[in-house]
Amino acid sequence: MQKNYGFHLGVILYIVGMSFFQQTFSFMGLNVFLAWLPIVFGQLFMKLDSGWHWLLGLLWLLFFPNIPYLLTDLFYLTSLDIYRPNGLFSATFPDWWSFLLLVLPILMMVFIGMGQVFSLLKTVTLDLKQQVASLTILAFLSGIAVYIGRFERIHSIELLIHPIKTVTLLIGDWSMAKVQFVALYSFIQLSIWGLIYFLQKMSKEE
Template sequence: MVGDFMTKKLNWTVRITFVLYLVYVYLTVYRLNSFYSFLLLNTFLAYIPIEISMHLKAKQPKLLYWGLFILWLLFYPNAPYVITDLFHLARMNPYDPLNGLMSFNLHKWLNFTNLVTSAFACSIVGTWSLEHVAQTLQARFKLRGWGARNLLVLILTLASSIGIYVGRFLRLHTAYLFLEPDAVVKQLIEMWSPRMLIFVIFMTIIQLSIWAAMTIGRLLINQYDQQNNLL
């Protein structure tokens, strides 16, 4: 019961935090019709798989579990996708043309803060949802050990990287699968190329780096807590 309560409490903390951040983006970016208004939609789309993962449990009925899993898999690339929005930092031109030094322009730093915050929050919390989904798969298939978990994370990350390519370069959103399935399937079949696969590898490296950093950090913190009886 305590574990369930803590899980619900953490889930609601994540929900409220994202809602407050979306309100913040609306007020400081979208309402002002800024170039970076896309952050509102992209952050919202990135949150959808996080919310879906909160409802995914290993011991659910098959139909419910696999239905939620497919929905999560379709929407999950939206979470790490926000990292690619960092390319829009190039529009800021932060250097003073007179002296070549970085200018102290608070408006530019606000845009920088919004882009980086969205990228970090969506990718980090999204990575939590990725590992949670991998845990549920591991439990359902009764797979044991870190090797099985790592393999599941790698497979899901590769699938996500393909999804990022589809969203960034084919400009296909998840909804198009339901609205124009024939056109989407045709583009998905024709998209494969060596350049596309190299991009997928790049995105996989980024995502696995975030996952590895989170995993190592969590293990080190837990080890320190246990050694010093802090919990």
């Protein structure tokens, strides 16, 4: 984690700044914190001895959905007065500053957090088919978690506080809307992983 101290320091400063000094999108302090946790757990998983792997792996899996969940926060951009009905854009600095504070951390956390999955997969012995299957299962589970997080307002920590209620929401109540959302969100995550894989492959060829 020492090599990434700049990233972690930046995340901490962002969390503090958004939580205590920013009115617009102040909720992003908590959301980024929840998305930061699996990145930390993932790094610890790769650095510490195998005796801690089961616990760190469980914590990583528990909090990982908070990373793709951040993408749903992009809808809050509609609250900004940037796009006008006449088709023109406003150049008001406060709105564009809020735009930056929302979009930049989402892009960073999503690509770093989801890109980390490839590093985690390298720590276990899996062939290509098993890796693809693992990503598909993870995308599916995350899609369910994002659904109950966004529409049922259930946070990751509630799986520890109210396990029965949370598990019931995870595996039950399969309405058509839930099926469609989970399928769509699984596809979005797999597409992001595909893009990250493609970019990594291109960088190795250069």
